[in-house]
Amino acid sequence: MIRMENVEKAFGSNRVLQGMSLEIPKGTSMVIIGGSGTGKSVALKCILGLIQPDSGKILVDGKDAASGDRDAFLARFGMLFQGGALFDSLPVWQNVAFRLLRGSLKRPISEAREIAIDKLRRVGLKPAVADLFPAELSGGMQKRVGLARAIAAEPEIIFFDEPTTGLDPIMSGVINDLIREIVVEMGATAMTITHDMTSVRAIADNVAMLHDGVIKWTGPVARMDTSGDPYLDQFIHGRAEGPIEAVR
């Protein structure tokens, strides 16, 4: 279980997280929605320790995320980045098997390559893709490779940062289905941040609405349309009028 308690983070005078509290039960898929610049990515990076929160607590399975063995902590996570964040200098299979080629999870090269090809196949890519470089792939293929890398070491917790941004609707649907299948299949805890309401309905067990640095509403995806929360209603229906100020 992931638990955030009153997490605050400011960059200069810009208070991004202003006491964010959220609980993600083990084995469930939480999707955080909210406008651009509301701190969704910051929240996710705070959990991973990529950004240090100014105050508040982040607990993973009851243990403080900021203390203890960092490598062991990170080994439990997989992450799909918004732009893929694939390493340009490495071929696709080495990107996917990155963790399996070095560090505590190191395997023999042939075994790591086999696992990489297997994971590529799992996300719908042919083995021939393995020896290409990321720059030779389309946006959708890069996302799939990023997804394969995120699941390569069979993590317990997977984060997805805007998994469908920049993809056409069909490819978005493919990625959403893949994420859902993989999360269910692996029994992983998932946390996704997105603006894409189709993604929300496809991926989420629970939804949280982040606005002004705090969670305005959280609950099961089935209750999202009948929540009665004015922030959530405005967001999911894409209305310009409402409590969320739209900058024009």
Add this chain to the structure above:
Amino acid sequence: MNPLTILERLGRAVLTALALIGRVAMFTARAFSHILRPPFYPREFAQALLSIGWLSLPVVGLTAIFTGGALALQIYSGGARFNAEAVVPQIVAIGMVRELGPVLVGLMIAARVTSSIAAEIATMKVTEQIDALVTLSTHPMKYLVAPRVLAALITVPLLVAVGDIIGIGGGYAVAVKNLGFNAAAYLQNTVDFLEMRDVVSSLVKGAVFGVIAATMGCFYGMQSGRGAQGVGGATKDSVEAAAILILAANFVLTGVFFSI
């Protein structure tokens, strides 16, 4: 302008400069601590040896050969004013080994290697590849910085040695072909005149300049701002800082080796 405002601005500029020096010093210390502590990344180190050392050879060789040749011509024409044309071999040797070899190689490395390291790491930062490294349990200082700094520490002195030899070779070719020097006498004069201290200073300068070049590339790459402008700014700042630090370090090291 109010004198207090001027003082305030001056104070702020000094504090900013001191903070930058502190950050660079801490970064360099951290880079060396990661060089010494496992895990090590031999493949990344081998790649850095290749790109910093081997692939810099053509540019270093060309710079050195033209500089050595031009130096021989200058010394010959300058020396002719007081009938001292014969000192060409000695002055080319001492000029290349003590000063021009290390400084020119250092500056060429700053142009070629520092810029490329800064642009690569800055792009990795902008495209979240550095964050991705962390989530994959890989320390960016260990994976990106330590191999490059160590490779520069090892290869740049070797490049300087090669540059010194090629530079002397350039001077030799010009002196023998164009200025009528005897080939054997030229070489003998060069070897006789150079001292061990000259060679050691050249190699030490190379090692220091290599560390400066790689560290500045890594430091500014890691500090890069967002977008294409961030990458461009990081690259420009890294080359400027590396070039200035190399010239300043050259002055200090020359003082250390030759002030007595």
